Amino acid sequence: MVGVTAPLAGSADPEVRSSMSTRVATDEDGTSKLSRAATIYDVAARAKVSHQTVSRYLRKYPGIRPETRERVELALAELNYRPNQAARTLATNRSLRIGAFAYEMLEVGPSQIMQGASRRARDAGYMLDLVTLFPSDDEATQNAINEMYQQNLAGVIASAPTDRVREALEAADFGVPLYIETEREDELGAEHESLNAVGTRKLVDHLVDQGHTTILNIAGPPSWIASLNRVNAYRRAMLHRGLEPLDSLHTDWSAASGYKLARQMPLDRGVTAIVATNDQVALGVVRALIERGVAVPDDMSVVGFDDIPESEFFLPPLTTVQTHFDMQGKYSIDMLLSMIHNSEAPVREDYVSADLVLRSSTARAPVA
Amino acid sequence: MVGVTAPLAGSADPEVRSSMSTRVATDEDGTSKLSRAATIYDVAARAKVSHQTVSRYLRKYPGIRPETRERVELALAELNYRPNQAARTLATNRSLRIGAFAYEMLEVGPSQIMQGASRRARDAGYMLDLVTLFPSDDEATQNAINEMYQQNLAGVIASAPTDRVREALEAADFGVPLYIETEREDELGAEHESLNAVGTRKLVDHLVDQGHTTILNIAGPPSWIASLNRVNAYRRAMLHRGLEPLDSLHTDWSAASGYKLARQMPLDRGVTAIVATNDQVALGVVRALIERGVAVPDDMSVVGFDDIPESEFFLPPLTTVQTHFDMQGKYSIDMLLSMIHNSEAPVREDYVSADLVLRSSTARAPVA
DNA sequence: CTGTAGGGAGCAGGTGGTGGT
DNA sequence: TACCACCACCTGCTCCCTACA
Known part of the structure; x- marks a missing residue:
């Protein structure tokens, strides 16, 4: 949004560029030393x-x-x-830095999580050492793990978007507490639903309550745990209401991929509602539908997931589920801190919820 | 978007939560020590x-x-x-960590910049130590500067959204190279235009070419340098085309603030085009206009700024200017590295540009 | 004996000199 | 003349132990 930028090279005031001139000595190898x-x-x-x-x-x-x-x-x-923190760390074998793995995406979610984590970490007196990666880049993941290991960290938090990344992280042995933010359903107790599941169920229930019976799920990437959780939750929610789940279609979380998919998708199967895996995909889907002459919500209801700040202003405003990305980040840090200090784990419910946000992209099912 | 989340507290497999059990000793004070x-x-x-x-x-x-x-x-x-990096840093008085100040916002720009910075830093063998702040929180800014100072960093990058923050940073003396990403127009050579200025000029020119003569600017917060640059560029571009600039209205960069403003704004001044300070504000403005019965682009053309990935799928698709946030982050790192190694500064033009993206939210001015 | 302060080892590793094979 | 071992000391700070009032 902002585009805060820099003076053009060459026109910069050297004093503004840096404080090198006064306090930083320079080696013969051209590498500046600390003051x-x-x-x-x-x-x-x-x-x-x-x-x-x-x-x-x-x-x-x-x-x-x-x-x-x-x-x-x-x-x-x-x-x-x-x-001098380096000396202190060396002497005490203790540090006030937390490593964080994040994943590069155009969508806001991951960075909101990191903002929340960063803030909470700071409030607790810690700094975040951030590494951003592409989930698919196994080599970079390994290198990053290796570097983290050497950094005298108090702990490490990571989000594991895919099972592959998760396995790499679990195998890593950082020698310090590690909290992996993921949501493998097979690890949740039977009595607990994942956040993705709760949200998805609310969306499906809302649509079914509105009279929809043939509901399509447009999912995220199949390798992503969060996406799969939403797919599974969609299927369970449909079955729970006595309805037949359809095969989910896959996107890459982006509006562009939602658009592309919805441009080509057959429209003759009696589908009257679409559960998109996030708000961006929902946006692309709505746009494609309208281009194809399908009115939203009159002919087709569409719901998203996440409630990004823009969703309220889409046309039509998007019915979605509100997640709290910053709270997820805060939870990760609190969880890690509880491990570091060997204290009681925080309760997830105090941090996150998945509240239905009803807007205008959904309506009663059209009478056939 | 994603909602990668965690096992509920209590149901987590301890081995997954951490590797504490095997390798982390614990003090009597309950603080875990490094292995x-x-x-x-x-x-x-x-x-x-x-x-x-x-x-x-x-x-x-x-x-x-x-x-x-x-x-x-x-x-x-x-x-x-x-x-052990702490020992190495202590002994050599050198480190491979770069401090980064970022600002908490819901908009994607700043975090995209940080992603680009993080990636480039990693490629050069550095880690990023991230601190996120609210620009208005002076005390937190001072504390963060103070903490950064103690961290044995090789250098520090920061974006200075406001003059206040900028002054705090400049006064800080980190003892290491500091690169502040900002774009004070008074510091650019007369021959150079800021990125904000280039983009804004292209947008205004496009609108004027389409026959618009009464063009309104809906700006960001007046304290933000980037916003002011865009305001000033709007005024210059208008004058350059022999048109009268109108007083700019101010938002907080969000779609919500753009919406609120455009709901209330008088419509009787013959305005036929609006230059919004970013895509989110443009989205809110479009929504408000449509609610007020003003057709976009037939009655009113609207342009944004930044080309966020969603803009292409707005209704109507938004005419905007493409900025390259990740490249801005990379540039900051390269700039800092050039200071650290005392080598030649990179050329900004190789990194960033502001390209007009023509879509459907603009049209020829309606005949009065 | 209690309150206060200093000496010196050690944290992991870098660097210089010297000497031995 | 390579290669490398050994010794000694440096980085800034913590912490155990001791000493003095």
Whole structure:
């Protein structure tokens, strides 16, 4: 949306480009080195105390005499002391950084999840070390796992879009807690429904309540766990209502693929409603239907999934299910933190839900 | 879009949740520690060489006898040695991590930029340390700057959406190269136009060519540099064509704000075309216009900015300008790397452009 | 003996010099 | 003259142990 951009090369004020000029030395190999900052020894010397006392102050030990404390504080401020995290990590074998695997997509979901994760991590005093990948790039995944391993992280979160990625992550052994965000239905207790399942069931129920009986599912990529969950939930929901599920058609999550598919799809099977795997696909499908002279929702009802901010303003406004991407990210971090601190796992229901959002892309089934 | 989610709390297989059980020790304070991995000394002992030789091997020195080299390689593999980056950073005062400031938004642009940056950074052997913030949260910005400072980074990239953020960043002194992605027009040479300006000019020219003379600009937030650039470019482009620019109206970049504004705006000023600050706002505006009985594009032409993947499937498909968010991120990284290595700055034109994408939301001006 | 402070080892690894084969 | 081992010390910080009042 924004297009915040940069000064054109060459026209940039060097002081704006960087602070290299003043504080960054450069090697003969042309690689800049980190600046030489004040250490606790410098601070100690200035405050006329031992480095120990400075360290104690920094780690908030009590037992420092007020006058000593003041001298330390003054020296700290005068030297603009900033602790060196690398040294701290080396000495304590502990760190405040969390690794995160994310997947490159044009859709907003994954990045919203990461925003939520990043925020929650920051609130808990951690930074996120981010690696973005294509799920299909096995080699890059392996390399990234390897690099993460070396980074002295407190833990790692990852979303596993496909079983392949998931297996690679599980086999990885980061040596630290790892939380994989995925939703394998075979791992959920029988009493629990996945979020995808809950949402999909609500959508199908809504359509059936509106009198639809022949409902088509336009799914995401078959290799994606989230997509398969939605497909399975569609089938179960149909059967539960005594209706025959149709074979799902597959897209790549994009509006373009939904459009392309719906342009070609046969229309003579009596389908009166479509459950699209997400809002983008629904958008493409609606566009294709309208081009083919099928009115939405009069001739065909269409529902999406996710409730992206734009869905409310589509024509017609899209009936969908609201997921809370940022809360999913926050949940991942809280889950990981509970592992790191060996405390009780947070309850997922407190974070996420799948609420039906009724808008105008659905209507009662047309009388045949 | 995806909704990749997690097993419900309590029903998760502990082995899936983490690998803590086998490899992570736990303190009495409940904080897990990093695992104790093999060091170069362990490797050296096993290979019956000195730690020196192992170190040389790892840093790819030549001059190691093939048989020695083999012994080292074997020991490395047997012990599953992974270098400790914290120790390496401490010893060399060098690191392979880049800090990145990003801003939390529902729109896709910023996260696309970060994806591009993350990918390019990885290709160059760097990791991204991500911090996401709200631009308006000054305190969080200061805290984040402070934390970044301690992280032994090779450099920092940031987008400065507002002058306020920009000033905070510039004053920060990270001690390492800093590249701020912004586009202050007063810093561009007179011969250079900003990307926002180029795109906006193309849009205005297109509309004027279609016979429109009274063109309204619906802008983003006035504090955002990118938004102001687009406003200024609109004014210049209008004047350049001998037309009177109207006062710009402001949104928050969202479809909802565009909708709300366009629902209330007076329609009696002879406006026949609207330049919206991005595609989302354009979507909201179109929806509001149609609700008010104004046909798009017959009564009113509307253009967006950014060409998000959905725009092609809006009704009507949106005429807009294509920006390349991922390339902007890549450019930021390349720019930063050129600073880190003291090499020549990349040329921005090789990365980004603003190409007009003609679709159906614009038409010739209606005859009055 | 309690409160306060300092000395020194060690975290993993990099780098220099020297000397031996 | 290659190759490599050994010794010593450096990075910044934590932490155990000790010493002094």
